[in-house]
Amino acid sequence: MKRRNFLTLFAAPSLLSNSPQTGARGQLTVIHRGRPRAFCGPLAGSGTISLPAVKKAGGISIEAALAKRRSIRSYTGGALTLAEVGQLLWAAQGVTSTDGKRTAPSAMHRYPLEIAVVAQDVDGLANGAYRYLPAKHSLEQLTASLPETRLLKGATPQAQVHSAPAVFVIAAVYERMGQGARNRTWTDYEAGLASENLLLEAVGLGLGAVVTGGVDATRVREAVKLNGNEEVIVVIPVGHPAG
Ligand SMILES: Cc1cc2nc3c(=O)[nH]c(=O)nc-3n(C[C@H](O)[C@H](O)[C@H](O)COP(=O)(O)O)c2cc1C
Numbered sequence: 001m002k003r004r005n006f007l008t009l010f011a012a013p014s015l016l017s018n019s020p021q022t023g024a025r026g027q028l029t030v031i032h033r034g035r036p037r038a039f040c041g042p043l044a045g046s047g048t049i050s051l052p053a054v055k056k057a058g059g060i061s062i063e064a065a066l067a068k069r070r071s072i073r074s075y076t077g078g079a080l081t082l083a084e085v086g087q088l089l090w091a092a093q094g095v096t097s098t099d100g101k102r103t104a105p106s107a108m109h110r111y112p113l114e115i116a117v118v119a120q121d122v123d124g125l126a127n128g129a130y131r132y133l134p135a136k137h138s139l140e141q142l143t144a145s146l147p148e149t150r151l152l153k154g155a156t157p158q159a160q161v162h163s164a165p166a167v168f169v170i171a172a173v174y175e176r177m178g179q180g181a182r183n184r185t186w187t188d189y190e191a192g193l194a195s196e197n198l199l200l201e202a203v204g205l206g207l208g209a210v211v212t213g214g215v216d217a218t219r220v221r222e223a224v225k226l227n228g229n230e231e232v233i234v235v236i237p238v239g240h241p242a243g
Contacts (some may be wrong), residue, residue: 002181004027005094006042008229012101016186019069026139026214033234039204046147047131047136047140047141048133048136048139048140049125049138049139049140049141050136050137050138051081051082051083051085051086051089051090051137051138051139053084053230054086054087054090054094054137055087058086059204060203060204062200064203065116065200065203066200067202068203069199069200069203071209071210071211072207072208072209072241072243073159073160073208073210074157074160074163074205074208074235074239074240074242075122075160075163075164075165075208075236075239075240075241075242076239076241077240078165078239079121079122079123079165080121080122080123080166080239081121081122081123081209082122082123082124084205084207085117085119085122085125086137086168087174087198087200087201087205088119088166088198088201088205088207088238089115089132089137089168089198090137090201091103091197091198091200091201092113092115092132092168092170092194092195092197092198092201093111093113093115093116093132093134093194094134094137095134095135095137096161100135100148101155101210102134103112103197104190104193104194105190105192105193106190106196107177107183107186107189107190108177108188110176110177110178111176112132112172112173112174112176112177112190113170113171113172113187113191113194114131114132114171114172114173114186114192114226114228114230115131115132115168115169115171115194116129116130116131116132116142116168116169116171116224116226117129117130117139117166117167117168117169118151118152118166118167118168118169118224118235119165119166119210120162120164120165120166120167121147121165121166122166126144127144127145127146127147127149128142128143128144128145128151129135129142129145129151129169129223129224129225131142131226132143133158133224141227142224142225142226143190143224143225144222150162151189151223152167152215152219152220152222152223152235153237154216154219155215155217155219155220155223156212156214156215156220156235158212158214158215160210160212160237161212161215161235161237163239164236164237164239165238165239165240166237166239166240167236167237167238168235168236168237168238169220169224169226169232169235170191170194170232170233170234170235170236171193171221171226171230171231171232171233172187172188172190172191172230172231173228173230173231173232174231175229176189185234188233191233191234195236198236198238199211199236202238206240206241207239207240207241208238208239208240208241209236209237209238209239210236210237211234211236212234212235212236212237213233213234215232215234215235217231217233218232220232220235223229
C-alpha cells in the first residue's frame with residue numbers, strides 16, 4: 001500500500017481525537033496529486049472540523065447569478081477550497097440569526113434538512129463524507145475514503161457525481177416536520193429552497209453545479225454513513241466549469 005493511502009486510512013480517527021500527530025492548527029500535510037494539502041481542517045472541538053468564516057458581501061448580484069445559473073455537468077479537474085465548501089454549505093443551511101434561523105426558511109422553524117458533503121478533491125479536507133453542523137459552521141466526519149475511490153460509485157452512473165471535487169447530499173429527517181403527506185411536501189419544498197441557495201452561491205463563486213436526482217437514495221445514504229433517520233433527496237456535484 002502506498003504511504004499516502006496508509007496515511008489516509010489510518011490517520012483520520014487520531015486526527016479527529018486531537019492526537020499528538022496533529023500540528024499546531026490541527027493539520028497534517030500529505031502530498032496528493034503532487035500538491036501538498038492539509039489532511040484535515042482546523043479542529044473546532046472533539047470530532048469537528050471548523051470551516052473558514054463565511055463571506056457575506058462581494059460576489060455578484062442576485063440578478064446576475066439568476067441569469068447565469070445553468071446546470072453544469074463537466075468540470076476542469078481543479079480542487080475546491082475548504083472556504084468554498086463552507087460558503088456553499090452556509091448558503092444552503094447556514095445560521096444567520098442569534099435564535100438559530102437559517103439562510104433558507106423552514107416551516108414552523110423545524111429545520112428537517114441535513115446536508116452532507118462528499119469531499120473528492122478539496123484542499124484542506126481529507127477525502128470522505130462529512131455532515132454540516134449549521135450551529136457551529138463546522139463539519140463532522142461521517143466516513144473516510146481513499147483519494148482514488150468514489151464513495152458514490154454504486155449509487156449512480158451519472159459521471160458528474162464522480163468527477164466533481166465535491167458532492168453535496170441534500171437529505172431530510174421527515175419526522176422532524178411531523179407526520180403526513182403535507183409535512184412531507186413542506187420538507188421537500190425546503191430541500192428545494194436550500195438547493196437553490198447552494199446553486200446560486202456556486203454561480204457567485206464562479207463554480208458550476210447540477211441538481212442530480214437520478215441516484216439510488218438508499219445507496220447514497222449508506223455510502224456516506226448517514227446513520228440516523230435521514231432520507232436522501234438529491235445530490236449536487238460542484239466543480240470548476242469546463243469550457
Ligand atoms: C429535482 C431535479 C432532479 C434533477 N436530476 C438530474 C439528474 O439526475 N441528472 C442531471 O443531469 N440533471 C438533473 N437535473 C437538472 C435538470 O436536468 C436541469 O435543471 C434542466 O435540464 C434545466 O436546465 P438548467 O438547470 O440548466 O436550467 C435535475 C433537476 C431537478 C430540479
